[in-house]
Amino acid sequence: MKTKILLIFLGILLVGTFVSAETSYCCEKTDAGAWCQNAPEASCDAGTNCGKDSQGNPLKCRSTPTSCESTSYCKLGTCIDSSEGTCMENTPQKVCEEETGVWYGEDADDIPQCGLGCCLVGDQAAFVTQTRCKRLSAIYGLETNYRTDISNEVQCIASTISAVKGACVFEKEFEPTCLFVSQKDCSEVEGNVSFHEGYLCSDETLGTNCGPSKKTTCVEGRDEVFFVDTCGNLANVYDFAKINDKEYWSRVKENFESCGYGSSNADSASCGNCDYYLGSTCKNYNSGQDKSRPTYGDNICRDLSCEYDGESYEHGETWCIENAGTKDSLPGSRHFRMVCYDGEVSAEPCADFRQEICIEDEIEDFSTAACRVNQWQDCISQTNKKDCVNTDRRDCQWIDGCVPRFAPGFDFWNSEGDAETICSQGNAECTVVYEKGLGGDKECVQNCQCLSPSWKSNLNQMCVALGDCGSSTNYLKIPGYHSEEAVYSGTGGNEKSSEEGSDSTDTGLSETSLAKSSS
DSSP, X not given: OHHHHHHHHHHHHHHHHXXXXXXXXXXXXXXXXXXXXXXXGGGBOOSSOSOBOTTSOBOOOOEESSOGGGSSTTOEEEEEETTTTEEEEEEXXXXXXXXXXXXXXXXXXXXXXXXXXXXXXXXXXXXXXXXXXXXXXXXXTOOOOEESSOOSHHHHHHTTOOOOEEEEEEEETXXXXXXXXXXHHHHTSOSSOEEEETBOTTOGGGOOSOOOOSEEEEOTTOOSEEEEOTTSXXXXXXXXXGTTOTTTTTBOOOGGGSTTTTSOOTTXXXXXXXXXXXXXXXEEOOTTTOSSOOSSSSEEEEEOOEEETTEEEOTTOEEEEEOTTTTTTOTTOOEEEEEEETTEEEEEEOOGGGTEEEEEEEETTEEEEEEEEOOOTTGGGOOSHHHHTOTTTOOEEESSSEEESSOOOOOTTOTTSSHHHHHGGXXXXXXXXXXXXXXXXXXXXXXXXXXXHHHHHHHHHHHHHHSSOSSOBOTTSOBOSSOTGGGOEEEEOOOSSSSEEEEEEEOOOOHHHHHHTOO
């Protein structure tokens, strides 16, 4: 027996001697990619994979036959992430630098940037650094509320006693009464107080002087119509069918547990489960606005839809209208975007002189509209129909040439403006040739179409399409100072021979006629 024990003991010694024979190194980086590890030398990365120096040259990975805690490059300290506001203790310097952190050899308690305080974010709390608090506030879109007067995590968490609401029962003037408040507010009530999370003050089992009533109210920041109890406390959503339901007056109910969930319940006499996004919100009953009177209380889900020009629009819908002459781009006309919001219609004008146009579309019968730039500027320079009507690039149409689809307006009364230059592009001249017969009668033999009313009308149409040019009426249906004939002139030509003569016809607009043809 003694011999066996001796052999086992020797075996242990031999094994121990074998293991201790291999020296442990501090590898700046291992072959596996881990930083600052104590491992056999063969496991250390011997290449140039350990970052770069200030000149951008690769650095050779280091290894030392000692523990990493004893080296300069793997010494443990505190790593600060400046963007996230976190302080990580017991972090090797090399690891911190690789993660673009700032490394300090001191403990976190000795570094001012790592000082902790209470960060209040909504109804939540965290004991973190001030930088981390700012980061958390930014993530949730809230203002930073950082308290340095709270020195430990327990106090920090306690400062945000649950915001859940319930019945706060206490005694007042020797009678049990109740407030429907948050647990935090209840904790501030003096005396013998008990909080009942999720209960209404009208619950019979609480034995207070508060009970059901037929009154209702609106709450700021909420859409619904709510019951109130006899003490004036908020209860559940107004539901005519639950007026005598003890359970409904006992526990807090979510919206989906109340009447008409998923509908707007606009103008409902029996249900106050309003939904702003579906087109209703709690308002005081108004006989001039509301179609029905609530069965109980003085509040109702106000219908937020609109009526305009014989059409019904939902809350939030937008659409385009054509003020007189907009469709034909008459002088003085303008595009408008109409908005239905909270039951009222408002008009938003697009840019004047038709430099913006209103476009409209429907998504599942819901109309949306927007003002966008009128892309007319390079229409006249297009020489083929395909380029002209490319709606991705421009707003043009082809009328014996490329012209704006929505004719722009001009300050044509301004002598220094561009109106004359733009309108002059619609000028045209046509030479009509006649032959004189033996009897002295003249007969048109060339460009005779230039004498027809349709030729004059077509050219005027071209002028009008360029902008506030040509002969037209303005958006008030008031005609311009010059008729279509006024912008057409015919002048007699010199006889070329005894048999032939010419007559020049010019449909170009003079500056005066341009100005007088607009509103």
